[in-house]
Amino acid sequence: GAVVSQHPSWVICKSGTSVKIECRSLDFQATTMFWYRQFPKQSLMLMATSNEGSKATYEQGVEKDKFLINHASLTLSTLTVTSAHPEDSSFYICSADKTGSGNTIYFGEGSWLTVV
């Protein structure tokens, strides 16, 4: 089956620093990838839609200069949280739309970010 790998699984960083999270589709190409954040006991909130080779589309209320998304290839998208603050601590999950599969979307394992 299709596999989406997310790295790192968890990361702790100091306030004010930046952290990068990678999302890779291991055995398929993904023209479109999605980034979500999830607070405890809440549902997934779409942050942005990432399209290979073009700028990401951010949802309302998401700061594009703070959450930098790069989708440089058909198998890799990255989310960089810049100048992280404690309120950015959350569970970040990516998903990938398997190109040509009729809209089958697979999720990564998620990344726990704690900003101290």
Add this chain to the structure above:
Amino acid sequence: GQNIDQPTEMTATEGAIVQINCTYQTSGFNGLFWYQQHAGEAPTFLSYNVLDGLEEKGRFSSFLSRSKGYSYLLLKELQMKDSASYLCAVLAGTALIFGKGTTLSVSS
């Protein structure tokens, strides 16, 4: 705007059948997904419907009516391990929009 509604919580007993409903109003529709999510873990894909009707996959079935903006997930022969959050999501254009999820508690 985008709106996806599903019940917040449901309870059921082992061996029973439970139906989780989802209604949606979105700008565009390219399919509806159901995911299962256990606490602290990423969602697991359960089903995808793009045409009206019932899709059966083992103990789980999913139904879609596009004209009514309605879907349900049917879980049969419930097991304790089915206790989880069930997320309804609509692919609207190129964005996958989630409902708030339904927490299902299965008791013995």
